[in-house]
Amino acid sequence: MSRFWNDRVRGLTPYTPGEQPKLENLVKLNTNENPFGPSPQVIAAIKGVLDEGLRLYPDPDGQSLRRAIADWYQVTPQQVFLGNGSDEVLAHIFQGLFQTGQPVLFPDITYSFYPVYCGLYGLEAVTVPLDEGFRIDPAGFRQANGGVIFPNPNAPTGCLLPLAQVEEILQANPHRVVVVDEAYVDFGGESAIALVDRYDNLLVTQTLSKSRSLAGLRVGFAVGHEDLIAGLERVKNSFNSYPLDRLALAGAEAAFADGEYFQYTRNAVIAEREKLELGLQALGFNVLPSAANFLFVRHPEHDGAGLVQGLRQRGVIVRHFNKPRIDQYLRITVGTPEQNISLLDALPLVINEM
Amino acid sequence: MSRFWNDRVRGLTPYTPGEQPKLENLVKLNTNENPFGPSPQVIAAIKGVLDEGLRLYPDPDGQSLRRAIADWYQVTPQQVFLGNGSDEVLAHIFQGLFQTGQPVLFPDITYSFYPVYCGLYGLEAVTVPLDEGFRIDPAGFRQANGGVIFPNPNAPTGCLLPLAQVEEILQANPHRVVVVDEAYVDFGGESAIALVDRYDNLLVTQTLSKSRSLAGLRVGFAVGHEDLIAGLERVKNSFNSYPLDRLALAGAEAAFADGEYFQYTRNAVIAEREKLELGLQALGFNVLPSAANFLFVRHPEHDGAGLVQGLRQRGVIVRHFNKPRIDQYLRITVGTPEQNISLLDALPLVINEM
Numbered sequence: 022m023s024r025f026w027n028d029r030v031r032g033l034t035p036y037t038p039g040e041q042p043k044l045e046n047l048v049k050l051n052t053n054e055n056p057f058g059p060s061p062q063v064i065a066a067i068k069g070v071l072d073e074g075l076r077l078y079p080d081p082d083g084q085s086l087r088r089a090i091a092d093w094y095q096v097t098p099q100q101v102f103l104g105n106g107s108d109e110v111l112a113h114i115f116q117g118l119f120q121t122g123q124p125v126l127f128p129d130i131t132y133s134f135y136p137v138y139c140g141l142y143g144l145e146a147v148t149v150p151l152d153e154g155f156r157i158d159p160a161g162f163r164q165a166n167g168g169v170i171f172p173n174p175n176a177p178t179g180c181l182l183p184l185a186q187v188e189e190i191l192q193a194n195p196h197r198v199v200v201v202d203e204a205y206v207d208f209g210g211e212s213a214i215a216l217v218d219r220y221d222n223l224l225v226t227q228t229l230s231k232s233r234s235l236a237g238l239r240v241g242f243a244v245g246h247e248d249l250i251a252g253l254e255r256v257k258n259s260f261n262s263y264p265l266d267r268l269a270l271a272g273a274e275a276a277f278a279d280g281e282y283f284q285y286t287r288n289a290v291i292a293e294r295e296k297l298e299l300g301l302q303a304l305g306f307n308v309l310p311s312a313a314n315f316l317f318v319r320h321p322e323h324d325g326a327g328l329v330q331g332l333r334q335r336g337v338i339v340r341h342f343n344k345p346r347i348d349q350y351l352r353i354t355v356g357t358p359e360q361n362i363s364l365l366d367a368l369p370l371v372i373n374e375m
Numbered sequence: 376m377s378r379f380w381n382d383r384v385r386g387l388t389p390y391t392p393g394e395q396p397k398l399e400n401l402v403k404l405n406t407n408e409n410p411f412g413p414s415p416q417v418i419a420a421i422k423g424v425l426d427e428g429l430r431l432y433p434d435p436d437g438q439s440l441r442r443a444i445a446d447w448y449q450v451t452p453q454q455v456f457l458g459n460g461s462d463e464v465l466a467h468i469f470q471g472l473f474q475t476g477q478p479v480l481f482p483d484i485t486y487s488f489y490p491v492y493c494g495l496y497g498l499e500a501v502t503v504p505l506d507e508g509f510r511i512d513p514a515g516f517r518q519a520n521g522g523v524i525f526p527n528p529n530a531p532t533g534c535l536l537p538l539a540q541v542e543e544i545l546q547a548n549p550h551r552v553v554v555v556d557e558a559y560v561d562f563g564g565e566s567a568i569a570l571v572d573r574y575d576n577l578l579v580t581q582t583l584s585k586s587r588s589l590a591g592l593r594v595g596f597a598v599g600h601e602d603l604i605a606g607l608e609r610v611k612n613s614f615n616s617y618p619l620d621r622l623a624l625a626g627a628e629a630a631f632a633d634g635e636y637f638q639y640t641r642n643a644v645i646a647e648r649e650k651l652e653l654g655l656q657a658l659g660f661n662v663l664p665s666a667a668n669f670l671f672v673r674h675p676e677h678d679g680a681g682l683v684q685g686l687r688q689r690g691v692i693v694r695h696f697n698k699p700r701i702d703q704y705l706r707i708t709v710g711t712p713e714q715n716i717s718l719l720d721a722l723p724l725v726i727n728e729m
Binding site: 022023024025026027028029030033034035036037038039041049052054055056057058059063064067068071072073074075076077078079080081105106108109112116117118119120121137138140141196197198221222230234235236237238239246248249251252254255256258259260261262263264265266267268269272 | 376377378379380381382383384387388389390391392393395403406408409410411412413417418421422425426427428429430431432433434435459460462463466470471472473474475491492494495550551552575576584588589590591592593600602603605606608609610612613614615616617618619620621622623626
């Protein structure tokens with residue numbers, strides 16, 4: 022605490038990202054990174070702009086990348102907003118598109134950055150409980166609010182809300198922006214981007230960190246009505262003119278150009294997820310149905326924190342949230358076949374020692 | 376305007392960055408980029424991490440880069456804060472370290488992003504007039520305020536405030552954070568980082584966009600007392616955990632490792648600036664004394680906007696600010712010898728046509 026911190030800083034409860042361990046040889050299944058590297062075309066594209074051109078500012082509007090994303094989703098570039106990771110996109114949404122004076126609604130179990138943004142921008146937060154099966158209940162989003170946000174599939178549960186139920190939430194909130202945070206949608210969901218031309222209150226966010234294997238490049242985006250995008254542009258241009266560097270712009274554009282690699286790797290992750298699910302069930306774990314690149318699991322007889330601790334001692338890192346309702350759960354990223362086998366081999370040993 | 380924009384967005388007046396023209400063969404002297412490319416070691420370092428590791432998140436704390444900057448300036452890594460360009464660093468400072476309820480003070484002629492940040496974070500702004508010679512007057516910063524910020528050298532004037540006068544401002548404001556924005560300091564100034572251990576209210580910001588030739592990579596930083604840095608970390612970790620991508624972290628670190636290239640190129644820019652100044656004076660221009668990589672000039676007989684327009688028609692782009700006191704001035708980036716000659720050759724033709 023410093024006397025120079027203003028009230029805003031004093032009141033913050035910052036987000037804690039998943040650990041990025043420095044050790045080699047760890048089986049790192051804690052931050053939902055893709056087990057595959059990015060497309061070779063991404064590497065080649067970045068190499069192609071890796072020269073003395075770095076002395077020049079990037080395109081502040083990222084027009085070429087916006088066109089590539091627009092083409093992929095059959096929307097216009099004016100419906101696409103870019104950010105330095107989808108976290109930055111989300112921050113700008115909270116700051117500019119959620120109405121103050123009424124609470125932002127989101128699930129009680131969800132991405133834990135949402136309440137942090139509320140704290141940063143002086144917004145009240147009200148959580149809507151998931152049902153017994155950890156599913157989002159659209160009925161809970163029929164109360165007065167200043168905006169709605171939920172991930173689909175949800176995190177850290179992995180559970181998918183069908184598009185028809187997303188529409189229920191949109192229709193219940195015609196005067197508020199409804200944000201569908203689709204960080205994981207490519208691993209088994211259907212994107213609500215298909216609905217943006219019918220709902221002017223819908224904003225969909227996505228990231229290249231997961232299905233495009235580019236967590237290290239920091240690129241995210243939002244798609245929605247061009248008036249919403251224009252509002253985000255106003256915030257962005259009042260914050261940082263050039264959020265994406267020249268290398269990230271080129272690499273991200275190449276990622277959208279290589280559709281074949283994208284399809285191949287996401288299908289491989291889905292297939293691995295299904296194998297991992299069976300393996301965990303065989304060890305007695307309850308596994309929530311996942312449409313993401315991770316599984317949210319608990320063992321009916323063994324303490325969640327103890328399992329996480331035991332795995333760590335054996336060099337396998339998974340994520341644990343010390344929070345109500347989910348403190349017995351482990352969130353396990355789907356890794357390579359070898360990583361997943363390491364996990365499945367370690368678990369019986371860990372359980373034996375408990 | 377959209378009904379979904381909240382009051383914050385409606386009230387914004389976003390910043391307008393200098394144009395990034397798409398045309399080839401332009402003599403681009405409008406955004407103060409370095410005429411030299413980055414160090415070859417920067418390119419090599421980025422190549423060295425340009426692989427499947429991009430699937431992994433970067434180090435959220437950028438520890439290795441912080442150490443490199445700390446070593447360069449003989450401070451500790453806990454005294455260094457990183458951001459996605461110094462614009463992001465400045466935004467976090469305005470949000471977290473300037474006290475609300477009292478105005479932020481900055482010069483009347485200065486970096487035009489400062490009032491934009493005030494608008495974004497609901498801060499009042501009060502400007503302190505430069506003196507007749509366009510110099511910052513420390514006496515103007517003795518009034519009640521919620522924080523002080525000024526560039527040194529100032530932009531777009533290029534004028535340098537001696538460190539003794541920076542200290543006057545620091546001593547006059549012991550209970551407020553004083554930010555010295557040193558984007559251009561390497562081209563002729565003495566950094567106030569030398570003072571951070573003596574003034575716990577001092578925060579110095581710098582960028583790799585200018586003297587390190589990395590505008591396209593988006594890396595900036597702040598140096599100050601570790602309590603100030605901790606406050607900025609709280610804001611950053613409530614906004615975006617990973618503002619710098621893996622390539623930017625590696626490239627920036629390599630830039631600090633190659634001190635020889637840095638010294639060579641900044642001296643070359645300074646030498647070119649001196650030649651350009653003489654050339655402009657020979658054409659009748661008044662040139663403000665510059666410690667930056669640009670010159671702020673006016674012709675006593677010819678309209679500033681007209682000169683800018685005429686140069687543009689001849690493929691030379693310089694920056695013009697349509698603002699009180701400076702609307703007759705041109706801000707001209709120091710380019711390569713060839714670019715500077717193109718400018719000096721074009722100007723007499725432009726003047727003839729006016």
